[in-house]
Amino acid sequence: MSDIYTAVVDIRETQLDPVAALDFVSDPRFGGIDMFIGKVREHNLGRLVTGISYDLFEPLALRTFEAIGERARREIGAPMKLYIAHAKGDLSLGEIAVIVAVGTPHRDEAFRACRLAIEAVKHEAPIWKQEHYVDGDSAWSEGCSLCEEHREAERAAPHGTKAHAHGHEH
Amino acid sequence: MSDIYTAVVDIRETQLDPVAALDFVSDPRFGGIDMFIGKVREHNLGRLVTGISYDLFEPLALRTFEAIGERARREIGAPMKLYIAHAKGDLSLGEIAVIVAVGTPHRDEAFRACRLAIEAVKHEAPIWKQEHYVDGDSAWSEGCSLCEEHREAERAAPHGTKAHAHGHEH
Amino acid sequence: MKVRIRLFGALRDADANGYIELQVPEHCTIAELRELLRDHLRTHAPHISAGLVQRSAFASDDEILHNHRTLPENGQLAILPPVSGG
Amino acid sequence: MKVRIRLFGALRDADANGYIELQVPEHCTIAELRELLRDHLRTHAPHISAGLVQRSAFASDDEILHNHRTLPENGQLAILPPVSGG
Numbered sequence: 001m002s003d004i005y006t007a008v009v010d011i012r013e014t015q016l017d018p019v020a021a022l023d024f025v026s027d028p029r030f031g032g033i034d035m036f037i038g039k040v041r042e043h044n045l046g047r048l049v050t051g052i053s054y055d056l057f058e059p060l061a062l063r064t065f066e067a068i069g070e071r072a073r074r075e076i077g078a079p080m081k082l083y084i085a086h087a088k089g090d091l092s093l094g095e096i097a098v099i100v101a102v103g104t105p106h107r108d109e110a111f112r113a114c115r116l117a118i119e120a121v122k123h124e125a126p127i128w129k130q131e132h133y134v135d136g137d138s139a140w141s142e143g144c145s146l147c148e149e150h151r152e153a154e155r156a157a158p159h160g161t162k163a164h165a166h167g168h169e170h
Numbered sequence: 171m172s173d174i175y176t177a178v179v180d181i182r183e184t185q186l187d188p189v190a191a192l193d194f195v196s197d198p199r200f201g202g203i204d205m206f207i208g209k210v211r212e213h214n215l216g217r218l219v220t221g222i223s224y225d226l227f228e229p230l231a232l233r234t235f236e237a238i239g240e241r242a243r244r245e246i247g248a249p250m251k252l253y254i255a256h257a258k259g260d261l262s263l264g265e266i267a268v269i270v271a272v273g274t275p276h277r278d279e280a281f282r283a284c285r286l287a288i289e290a291v292k293h294e295a296p297i298w299k300q301e302h303y304v305d306g307d308s309a310w311s312e313g314c315s316l317c318e319e320h321r322e323a324e325r326a327a328p329h330g331t332k333a334h335a336h337g338h339e340h
Numbered sequence: 341m342k343v344r345i346r347l348f349g350a351l352r353d354a355d356a357n358g359y360i361e362l363q364v365p366e367h368c369t370i371a372e373l374r375e376l377l378r379d380h381l382r383t384h385a386p387h388i389s390a391g392l393v394q395r396s397a398f399a400s401d402d403e404i405l406h407n408h409r410t411l412p413e414n415g416q417l418a419i420l421p422p423v424s425g426g
Numbered sequence: 427m428k429v430r431i432r433l434f435g436a437l438r439d440a441d442a443n444g445y446i447e448l449q450v451p452e453h454c455t456i457a458e459l460r461e462l463l464r465d466h467l468r469t470h471a472p473h474i475s476a477g478l479v480q481r482s483a484f485a486s487d488d489e490i491l492h493n494h495r496t497l498p499e500n501g502q503l504a505i506l507p508p509v510s511g512g
Contacts, residue, residue, distance in 0.1 A: 018192055022207065028263055031211035034204065034284075036277060037192065038512045041201035043275075054511070055434050057504050059487040086511060093198055098512045105213075107206060107426075111285055114204075118277060118512060126485065126504070127511025128435025140436035143508030146483035148492045208426045224425070225348050227418050229401040256425060268426045277512075288426065296399065296418070297425025298349030310350035313422030316397035318406045 003081045004069035008058050011089035016096040025081040025103030032107035034114040038098040040091050048134040053090045054097065057126035061086065068120040072102070072113040080104050080113055086127060173251045174239035178228050181259035186266040195251040195273030202277035204284040208268040210261050218304040223260045224267065227296035231256065238290040242272070242283040250274050250283055256297060341366055343411060345377065346418040350392060354385040364411070370398050371407040377419070396421045427452055429497060431463065432504040436478060440471040450497070456484050457493040463505070482507045 005024050009016050018037060025033055040052045065084040073080050083101040091097060098121060102113040121127075122144070129141045145151055175194050179186050188207060195203055210222045235254040243250055253271040261267060268291060272283040291297075292314070299311045315321055345360045354360060364376055374393065381388045397420045398405045400412045404420075411417070431446045438444060450462055460479065467474045483506045484491045486498045490506075497503070 019189060022188055026209065026264065028212040031209055033207040033209065035207070036280070037203040037205070038277065039196065039201055039203065041275065042198040055438070056511075057432070057434055057485070057506060060485055060489070060504070060506075063488060094196065105211065107208065107288060110206070111281070115281055122512040123509070125509060125511045126434065126506045127509055128507065129510040130435075140507075141510035143435070143510035145481045145508045146485075146490055146506050147481060148483075148490075150481045225352070226425075227346070227348055227399070227420060230399055230403070230418070230420075233402060292426040293423070295423060295425045296348065296420045297423055298421065299424040300349070310421075311424035313349070313424035315395045315422045316399075316404055316420050317395060318397075318404075320395045 003079075004066060004073075005081075005083045005085075006062050006065035006069070007085040008056055008061055008088050009085055011087050011091055011095070016085050016087055016099050018096070018099060018101075021083040021085065021099045021101035024083045025101045027079075027081055027103055029079055030081070030103040030105055030110075032105070032110040033101065033103045034107070034110035035099065035101040036114050036118045037096055038118070040093050040095050040097060042093055044131060047131075049093065049131050050134050051090060051092050051132045052097065053130040053132070053138075054086070054088050055128040055130070056086065056088045058088070060126045064125040065121065068117050068124070071120070072116050075116055076104065076109040076113050078104050078106070078109045080109065082113065082117060084117060084121060086121065086125070173249075174236060174243075175251075175253045175255075176232050176235035176239070177255040178226055178231055178258050179255055181224075181257050181261055181265070186255050186257055186269050188266070188269060188271075191253040191255065191269045191271035194253045195271045197249075197251055197273055199249055200251070200273040200275055200280075202275070202280040203271065203273045204277070204280040205269065205271040206284050206288045207266055208288070210263050210265050210267060212263055214301060217301075219263065219301050220304050221260060221262050221302045222267065223300040223302070223308075224256070224258050225298040225300070226256065226258045228258075230296045234295040235291070238287050238294070241290070242286050245286055246274065246279040246283050248274050248276070248279045250279065252283065252287060254287060254291060256291065256295070341368075341411070341415055343373070343415040343417055345398075346416075348418065349421045349424075351388065351396065351419055351421050354381055354388045368411050369407065370405050370409045370411070373398065373411065373417075374407070392421055393419075427454075427497070427501055429459070429501040429503055431484075432502075434504065435507045435510075437474065437482065437505055437507050440467055440474045454497050455493065456491050456495050456497070459484065459497065459503075460493070478507055479505075 069082045081103045100118045102110045104110045239252045251273045270288045272280045274280040
């Protein structure tokens with residue numbers, strides 16, 4: 001689908017490129033572009049982070065990105081170009097982990113599609129994050145189960161005060 | 171305020187620069203960046219557009235951008251860097267009219283602040299848009315009244331099916 | 341006193357100078373100024389709709405001046421038609 | 427039949443090869459495979475929690491395979507622990 005660009009970018013070869021994302025989603029029909037960029041930040045849950053390693057199951061990740069794009073297109077019901085790229089490998093502080101960019105005729109569509117897409121990338125794509133801390137320790141992040149049966153069990157259980165429906169922060 | 175950058179950019183001198191916006195809002199504390207870019211698109215309300223001229227009341231526009239930034243900061247209650255730049259002068263199809271970029275620790279804050287800021291720029295800043303059409307005609311866009319008394323009168327009146335509370339599209 | 345009112349957007353058509361100068365009473369309010377400007381335009385720029393002036397705000401360099409406010413001492417104002425940025 | 431299960435994220439610690447091979451019955455379901463894998467890990471990688479396997483999904487290159495599904499004919503699978511992209 002030429003209006004949807006998806007990529008897994010090996011950080012050893014190149015960085016993610018916001019300008020390429022903007023170029024891809026630009027179009028004479030479009031007045032609004034929204035772009036989300038996720039970067040490695042220095043704190044998480046109170047620990048000092050020095051870097052993050054991303055592990056991806058690439059073929060399914062790319063298929064998931066495509067499916068997310070098609071879902072966003074149906075959801076907003078307007079012409080749209082969408083760009084999703086996720087990094088793979090060992091990232092340092094400040095490096096870009098993910099870019100989602102959307103071009104649409106009007107801004108509301110761009111914001112909605114961009115938000116929908118980044119939420120879906122975070123909750124549905126087969127990607128795993130290992131944080132490295134300043135003390136030399138490392139940990140795989142608590143994540144979001146892709147297992148239908150488990151998701152249902154989580155939905156049925158109460159989660160205290162957390163807003164996120166499946167009981168973890170991300 | 172060093173965390174809020176505001177600018178009116180004379181298009182005869184330089185273009186608006188998304189990379190500069192991203193650089194400004196990047197910070198080791200921030201994991202999420204959302205950027206909105208508004209461009210001149212080729213259609214509006216069914217007419218073929220060749221360009222847009224923007225007229226600004228600069229001192230008040232800059233003060234308004236600053237005030238919007240402070241409001242966004244209070245609204246999200248998190249560390250934040252915000253960049254607002256608007257073009258002035260005669261823009262061609264595809265050129266950038268406005269950039270709003272926000273960096274925050276988490277993505278929800280970035281999306282909310284960016285949306286709040288672009289809505290406020292569109293509805294509150296002293297900026298006027300004149301569209302030029304392929305047939306040689308030009309028209310100043312219907313806009314949003316800054317006049318308190320008039321806003322109240324508009325709120326009191328029914329507006330049919332339009333979602334936008336003050337009865338015009340933008 | 342003499343006030344100078346800068347023009348923007350669709351109201352630029354009211355005067356090619358980009359501003360209008362009016363003689364107004366001391367301690368004039370914005371509401372009164374709006375009436376005086378409307379009268380002036382009816383004579384000097386009849387193509388400008390009175391409705392547009394009604395929907396416009398007055399401002400100093402610093403802030404919007406609502407109807408109950410008085411004029412800034414320096415007599416420098418702007419009239420802002422409905423805005424359409426972005 | 428023999429299946430090869432690719433490992434990701436926290437489950438990479440289960441085997442340094444990056445995959446686990448198991449002998450499983452023909453027409454095995456994903457639910458049955460999950461039990462077999464849990465038994466295998468209890469013996470060969472006791473540091474991996476059974477809860478993590480329970481919360482993980484199985485997938486082919488193309489799609490998630492839920493519990494009622496049978497194994498892909500080529501025997502190539504992946505096990506996906508809870509995801510944390512972005």
